[in-house]
Amino acid sequence: MGLDGGTVISRTDVLRGASWDLAQADASTSTRGGQLSSHRRHGASRALPPSVVRETRWRVCALSGAPLSPARGVVACALGRLYDRETALTHVLTRHGVFTSEEATYAYANRLNSSGAIGDASHLRARSDFFEVRLARAADATEETPEFECPATGARCGRSAVAFVALRPCGHVVSEKAAREAAKAAAVGGGGGGGGESESPPTPPTCPACEVPFDPAHSLPIHGTEAQVEKLRDAMDRRHAAEDDAKARRKGRREAKRRKRTTESESACG
Ligand SMILES: [Zn+2]
Structure with missing residues (x-):
């Protein structure tokens, strides 16, 4: 990779390669008709360090391996994986025999043909299997190398073992800690004190990002x-x-x- 010529491998380069490897490990992407370089072909069999897998999962669509973009829309499945919204919808439409584009049809066929997939897509059956999530972009992130963070604590998604959940119904992805603290604050401030007026319903916790009430029992762990x-x-x-x-x-x-x-x-x- 031309290192003698003074080429500096950036973090973006590493992640781009990793996202491709991850997509291959998930066996859920098309090659987009391109010719694979020998580096990439061999790369597919490389074992990725767990930290890179964890980071990359937070940056790319679990179906296509393309960078996630909040502007384009991001959805989560019932298992807590993240997808580009259009890719997920196209996948479901194609599954039901609706032709959207040649590329989408090939991509779908590729996913079907790849066996032993880690991130198989057979559980994505209908639109109702997705739920729209709202990711807070880190200030230093780029379109090509997206990175997200907890809007309350600033913890980076995928950078450490910090757990994240998507709140319902608003869809904000926050650290589990921030969700727990919001629930605790609601219990203290609301009817959870034991005394006070009788039969007052408990106050539901509110999302730390948008203050919409959420149900902690229905929070979805993302990449749990x-x-x-x-x-x-x-x-x-x-x-x-x-x-x-x-x-x-x-x-x-x-x-x-x-x-x-x-x-x-x-x-x-x-
Ligand atoms: Zn919210």
């Missing part, structure tokens, strides 16, 4: 621990199974109605 992701996956699987049941019941009712109509019209004719 393995145990958190397993728990989220269980809840998601149960929800998907219930959706499938409801769909099957609706289909059964439609079929029964159609059969009844056919029988009626046949007996009317005969």
Whole structure:
């Protein structure tokens, strides 16, 4: 990589390579029809240090490997992974057979063909599987190397083991600590003191970024621990199974109605 010529490898270069490697490890990206350099091809088999994986996951779309941009829109899935909004929506549309673009179709096919994927996309079934999140950009971040932080504490996303959650319904991504402190403040300031007026409903905590009330029980851990992701996956699987049941019941009712109509019209004719 031309080091003798005095080339300085910037942090951006490292992250760009890492994001490509991560996307390959996730087996969820297209090559965009480009010719891969030998460096990149070999790079795919490189084991990435956990800190680089952690940092990169916070910067790139889990489907395309492209940098996340709050201006373009960022969504999170039920497992707490982050995606470019349009990429996620296109993925779901393509899954349902809607043609959006040739590139999107190839990208989708690539994702299907890649087996053993870490970040497989089979759980992205409908628009309802995403939830819009609002990421606070760090002051020194660029479009190419995005970096996000907690709007309350300034902790950088992915730089350390600090945990982050997306609050609902506003979607702000804040450190778990900031969310906990907001909940604590609400409990102290609200009806949680034990005494006071009887039957006063507890005051819900408010988002430290926009002051919209949020439900701590429904905060979504973003890039959470393995145990958190397993728990989220269980809840998601149960929800998907219930959706499938409801769909099957609706289909059964439609079929029964159609059969009844056919029988009626046949007996009317005969
Ligand atoms: Zn908010």
